[in-house]
Amino acid sequence: MPILLFLILHWYLSLFAQTFFHHRYGAHKMFTMNPFWEKFFFIFTWITQGSSYLNPRAYAIMHRMHHAYSDTEKDPHSPHYFRDAFQMIWKTKDYYYALVSHQVEPEARFDKNYPTWPKLEK
Numbered sequence: 001m002p003i004l005l006f007l008i009l010h011w012y013l014s015l016f017a018q019t020f021f022h023h024r025y026g027a028h029k030m031f032t033m034n035p036f037w038e039k040f041f042f043i044f045t046w047i048t049q050g051s052s053y054l055n056p057r058a059y060a061i062m063h064r065m066h067h068a069y070s071d072t073e074k075d076p077h078s079p080h081y082f083r084d085a086f087q088m089i090w091k092t093k094d095y096y097y098a099l100v101s102h103q104v105e106p107e108a109r110f111d112k113n114y115p116t117w118p119k120l121e122k
């Protein structure tokens with residue numbers, strides 16, 4: 001029972017971290033946080049997502065591109081341009097890591113106003 005409870009808690013907290021911190025705050029700037037709470041949610045997200053932690057910059061850029069180019073060839077994870085779901089996930093992963101390692105240069109309009117904490121991200 002404690003393991004099941006841990007897994008359920010981990011699932012919902014990581015989901016909350018993604019929708020609250022990565023999506024609404026990082027990608028869309030739907031609200032502001034002072035530096036303390038931003039650092040708090042960085043750590044909260046890092047702990048709750050564990051090995052699935054996503055870099056907020058890469059997430060924000062990809063998500064903004066997804067909204068700007070929904071279901072076109074420039075959408076980084078549109079299901080319409082891949083043979084199957086596995087191809088889509090693999091290409092999404094490749095583009096995500098290219099953004100994390102700065103191997104691709106996104107449009108300037110997508111590459112700003114997201115939370116960063118280089119020491120934690122490193």
Ligand SMILES: [Zn+2]
Nearest residue numbers: 023028063067
């Ligand atoms: Zn969105």
